[in-house]
Amino acid sequence: MSDTAQVQPLRVGLVGHSFMGRIHAQAWQTAPRFFELSRRPQLTTVCGRDAERANQFAEAFGIGRVETDWRALVNSPEIDVVDICVPGDLHAPIAIAALEAGKHVLCEKPLANTIAEAEAMAAAARTARSAGVRSMVGYSYRGTPAIAYARQLVNEGRLGTIRHIRAHYLQDGIVDENFPLVWRLQQEKAGSGALGDIGSHLIDMAAFVTGQSLTSISALTETFVKHRPLPDSVDGLAATAGEGMGAVTVDDAAVFSGRTNAGALATFEATRFATGRKNAMRLEINGSGGSVSFDFENLNELWFHDHTLPAAEAGFRRIHVTESEHPFLDAWWPPGHGLGYEHAFTHQAVVFARAIGSGADPSPSFEDGLYVQRVLSAVQASASDGARLTPISSVAD
């Protein structure tokens, strides 16, 4: 709990109140109750185009102010942080305007729909940084304690030389061919499909845990169901089918492989057609000294194999990442009392608030977000060119 004498409020304005908006709201309100923060977040404003829905949201979360135009929010003198939880095509204009207005910006992932947008956002972030304005992209899984602990083990050298990165994000939300054509299945809104929505998390997570970046990639993408019913109503991936059919213009699945700057072999698969897998974001890293393995469907567990032990007693051990020594855990419950999905967002809010409080740059930065964007574009370029091994640095929109 915070020492109130020194605490300054950190007034947050939230843009968007769908799935991501709800979880960000919960995160901003939870963070100061459980973590010491020199800047105490206050979720003061929510912004949404539909005033009635925005008001309902404000009522539920006890938020005092509602805006329907993000420009008003961005320019308000009563806002310190702009938190962007809207579709990708709006990220660049809002983020750049907010940074220029001197607001700290937390922007949902993927950073943008194109490299050009992402580059402009990264440039705006660089400029703003010199004025003490912070920016962060919402690769929230970095706040999952097991992922953060995996990174720590790698940093401590426990894995030795990394040989393999194996990252899968398996979902099954749209296996049904009658699932409607929501915005996430439209290229102009979403940029890409499984690739950008969930594959982007894999790319960031692999870089975060290993500290390595991809230098080249070879890829295949696939759209299994090429036409779907037009939607009646839309809310993220939850929707009901209406009349008429439309073309799916994004990938259903993407598989890609490449090498990192340190010589590891990395494989990725992102799909919405892995029947029975609900949110199986999996990462395994194999190094000369050991391995770690993670599956988000058991988010409180990290499996660690210490290859320096005698062979007879070595094996993947299930670490329940709920000890007070684990990242973020000293704020929470006793060992074994697991956290949930939303806690990663609370931790993201904590990291951002602390960075603002201490005048440091948080991570993942917009540069990190731009890196992911480049990989996404290289994947699409390779998939369009017979899976040709494509240097990450070579791609443009």
Added chain:
Amino acid sequence: MSDTAQVQPLRVGLVGHSFMGRIHAQAWQTAPRFFELSRRPQLTTVCGRDAERANQFAEAFGIGRVETDWRALVNSPEIDVVDICVPGDLHAPIAIAALEAGKHVLCEKPLANTIAEAEAMAAAARTARSAGVRSMVGYSYRGTPAIAYARQLVNEGRLGTIRHIRAHYLQDGIVDENFPLVWRLQQEKAGSGALGDIGSHLIDMAAFVTGQSLTSISALTETFVKHRPLPDSVDGLAATAGEGMGAVTVDDAAVFSGRTNAGALATFEATRFATGRKNAMRLEINGSGGSVSFDFENLNELWFHDHTLPAAEAGFRRIHVTESEHPFLDAWWPPGHGLGYEHAFTHQAVVFARAIGSGADPSPSFEDGLYVQRVLSAVQASASDGARLTPISSVAD
């Protein structure tokens, strides 16, 4: 989200602000954001004997009022609900006074330290009920979606005739012989050790899921470490050792077996000495038609075996209890995005608020809490009498 036109506030006063107090506070504040509630909880007051610590807590959680005397809280006209999160020896006086003052009462478990206290509390609850005053005991695991779904499967007859109940609660918090003599290890404060603290959850959970109650029990209890250092500072089970030694007056572990009113064989084990098990609250039910199996260390999973399937394709299936069809889940995230420990408390708050709103009696009731108390006493009676099979109905303090 709630339709605000019809919403009446439900003003909650929280007594105690340690581990349980914190999680109850989070629950009260989270519940109205994610659930439709006709009475909207507002955590308006916290009560604690140490004014400074209580004030810090109020500050962190944004609670407007602090009391240091529970009697003031209980008699305040600005309180609708008294939520009791203090050691067991205080449950009876606070709960009875609150009920008599017309406050709805949520009381942490176990209900009391003795049967006499529990009977007095249940009697007070009966009297209060006729005046529309509600009471509930905090066997929070009933709010864990996987547990609630297990009950649903049993209720639907999917398990057939129940043959076995197998319930274990395994922890390892005090394996170290130098862990100090905290209040939970003192009989006069805690009533019993692992038995009452975690074994009580097993007894309630088994009754909740199966709808059956124990008729007799045979038990062994053990105190492995009979003397421990006196504590320097105390906070639940977290403490540091000071000077001097004292006698441990509660059980470290309890094992007990019995039969239910429907002829099932039930086994229980509660221990704080299961090295490597952090919060392994496990329940398996075997019936003629199928089985369910649960381990809290993977709280989002329920394993279900459907014995009516052909043998070749039958097997325990891992149900990730995160579908919108699962209990409580329509309020939360997409499938596969797991919940955490604290969500069970949010759901408990929801159940209580809804019961108050609809004028129904919530469960688990004080009667349910009294039943657990009788089993706990029978366990102690049996353990003191050579494990003799002891009828639950026969025990008194």
Added chain:
Amino acid sequence: MSDTAQVQPLRVGLVGHSFMGRIHAQAWQTAPRFFELSRRPQLTTVCGRDAERANQFAEAFGIGRVETDWRALVNSPEIDVVDICVPGDLHAPIAIAALEAGKHVLCEKPLANTIAEAEAMAAAARTARSAGVRSMVGYSYRGTPAIAYARQLVNEGRLGTIRHIRAHYLQDGIVDENFPLVWRLQQEKAGSGALGDIGSHLIDMAAFVTGQSLTSISALTETFVKHRPLPDSVDGLAATAGEGMGAVTVDDAAVFSGRTNAGALATFEATRFATGRKNAMRLEINGSGGSVSFDFENLNELWFHDHTLPAAEAGFRRIHVTESEHPFLDAWWPPGHGLGYEHAFTHQAVVFARAIGSGADPSPSFEDGLYVQRVLSAVQASASDGARLTPISSVAD
């Protein structure tokens, strides 16, 4: 592979050729191919009352000689080892006659149906031992590498002071109420039900792994299905129902708890009504320094928790017990290429052949078998006497 110059044959006569007979035959024939043995087993004779079936068996396994009277086998000068794989009521007469005839005896478990028989067998074994005649009881799971490795970890002190033994043997073979009344469900043939058939394995295994023995026990037993169809044909637990009904005279399930001579708390459950559990023989040992956990349904795995590691990196590790450093494994395949159920019997044959070859006494001995018998009787005595805690030493038939 054996150095043939010094190898003497070890001529084995097998009594019985049902389930156990087949697996013993495979074990005797496999052992000398993969293990160095100074006495090389040769399965020369099979004995069965039904000459036709015995001849078929001999044909399949390439066994040269068939007997229909066990007395002829026992007294044959061309037999070195008598291997007893018939129901429990025949163990004592065959084993004692064979020992008196100077034959080494391997006898299936449980050793006998009564303590009196078991005592007579143990006495015969003692007498025979002085003449260099060896005896062993077939608690075959000691030959499962993961179990043998668990024992090794305990012996090396890796678990510290043992606090808990938790042993379950869960099957579901007779959940169907129409499953017929085979000999294993008749007290006069089988002695007891789940208790003696599978519970006996738990008792031996717990003693083997921990090196501790039970001093007292409290028990409940249950027969869920009290009448069953008379069988049409019988083969162990595989049978078809015929006409008429008969009373089940053995337990369907037994649960018992007690203390060991070193102060550990031990719980046991043996049942044939755990729907969905096929052969879930489970053992967990918790000690001050660590824990091991095993489930036969994943027989190549041992889970080990090293409690001396820092809390942040500790956890149950899955040891795939297939390294050449593991017990018995240097004779087999590369790491990760698992063994099966029958290999434990091959290892049992190896242990027995080596003991004979080196002139040492193998274990488990008939004394070990008698200990199990005493515990089984104490369980039945306690269950008949209101679960009273019953000293193991106190029981007689």
Added chain:
Amino acid sequence: MSDTAQVQPLRVGLVGHSFMGRIHAQAWQTAPRFFELSRRPQLTTVCGRDAERANQFAEAFGIGRVETDWRALVNSPEIDVVDICVPGDLHAPIAIAALEAGKHVLCEKPLANTIAEAEAMAAAARTARSAGVRSMVGYSYRGTPAIAYARQLVNEGRLGTIRHIRAHYLQDGIVDENFPLVWRLQQEKAGSGALGDIGSHLIDMAAFVTGQSLTSISALTETFVKHRPLPDSVDGLAATAGEGMGAVTVDDAAVFSGRTNAGALATFEATRFATGRKNAMRLEINGSGGSVSFDFENLNELWFHDHTLPAAEAGFRRIHVTESEHPFLDAWWPPGHGLGYEHAFTHQAVVFARAIGSGADPSPSFEDGLYVQRVLSAVQASASDGARLTPISSVAD
């Protein structure tokens, strides 16, 4: 057990007696004891260049005859089956000579080191077939019951339209940079590294389970450790280091992705550098109607998700593939009593002996082996050409 009246012997000559030779010998000797076979295998001859080692082997396995020249074996009138268990460069000459001599041939995998050899072998098999001579390639994992059951589920349409094939074979045998340069690490002996040794199993297994074949592939391969100590002694992958260093001329790891003739997306990874993974041959198939998942490290389990069930009760179920209804299982033990690695070889022997007995062609055929060879070559071609998507049909040596 076989009905001996009609049984004809099937005289087997084994070429090679290392790891594979031992397991084939055990398989030939075990098969007729547990399975009905109209041709009863008799392992009459073993062939090895080192007469002393071959004699030791013959002694251990009770084999009557030893040859040191495979030509003598191939041309012997007392041999019905030639079983080839030597390095890949010898497969073609022995197999072709044996087929031409009218012997049935079982040949270890991969079929050959080059496409040209494999084509010549397939041509010889076609010619021989018209004379009633049978041939089979040793993709033994088809005999693993869980794999065979997965195929059955696919065949029955339980998976619907297949979308994803995900196949990994992870080992860690040569992670240590001082592991010596054994023959399996030399291109001229082994053809390729992880790719041909273990990746070939994945290719065959994916085709077997799904009934689909790859049409094109994109690949990356990697040799992490480029120089290793020359070996002192060699036995498969088990060896000790000697003096001097040599170049590793095969891949340490291969990752490849492609599409099947039915539009599924398939990913493969074969590596010897996945620290902590011993023999993790994994296969997951996702279809519109369900999924199956397998890991050889738990070889008795198949995980099946039935997507036609209501979402609330669906989930991957762990089928312990030990029921008598499962492939090959009626010959073995009761449910839950698992089989081991070697049983797949016994089943392979059974399939081959039955095909010979019934005059049918067994599978996998040499054509199936040639298909795998073409994929292996396409992988190498793609890896040499910037991961270019390479049609399987286009490749030649």
